[in-house]
């Protein structure tokens with residue numbers, strides 16, 4: 552992969568009101584300005600510009616009642632490829648749209664799959680004095696890149712995300728390759744420990760965000776992850792309700808509130824879903 556080309560999802564840099572040449576565009580939010588709020592985690596509510604990269608090494612499929620929820624960014628995650636875009640073009644989009652925003656969120660897919668070009672981009676973004684959040688599923692690590700990140704936002708996946716034949720059929724995803732990939736890669740404590748250690752060493756911030764459906768998820772969070780990461784503070788652990796629509800999320804919300812309260816973790820809403828629904832580019 553060339554070190555100066557990034558593969559973006561179809562929403563790419565969003566929400567924007569200017570293209571890379573500075574020509575006006577309508578923003579997906581319906582607002583007259585670029586940017587949206589971060590909807591999750593410690594920086595929930597902070598106005599931010601997002602950069603979504605294509606491709607993920609996992610294949611999450613969730614079930615809530617009879618409804619199967621594939622990854623909420625399946626278009627960006629379940630397919631390789633994406634739109635090739637030079638680092639210079641991404642920077643031009645940022646420069647034309649950053650306005651008074653100070654926060655840039657790099658998300659996916661799994662951004663660390665594109666670490667070489669992302670390193671070039673992040674160096675340039677830091678030179679502009681911007682705060683960087685990197686959203687990662689916690690299965691990969693890149694030292695030079697992670698040292699530039701102000702908030703390492705790690706979203707390890709629970710077994711509730713594992714593909715099953717029924718979930719794969721409902722989502723229209725081939726079961727066997729998805730299940731094999733997920734089983735081989737989903738839990739990588741060494742990668743998470745290195746991400747947390749990097750944040751500590753650089754005096755940057757870190758969070759572990761878990762999507763939860765029932766109270767029973769707390770035991771898996773503890774046994775699979777938290778008990779094996781002694782350097783982590785409970786205040787760095789956030790739980791968010793499962794769901795890509797407000798009704799499903801609200802159904803899981805009390806389970807998340809209960810485990811946050813019992814373990815000293817934090818509850819995180821998914822504010823963007825409440826405000827905009829499960830839409831792209833907002």
Ligand code: SF4
Nearest residue numbers: 607611622628660688
């Ligand atoms: S790790 Fe994240 S981006 Fe990748 S499939 Fe799972 S939910 Fe989607």
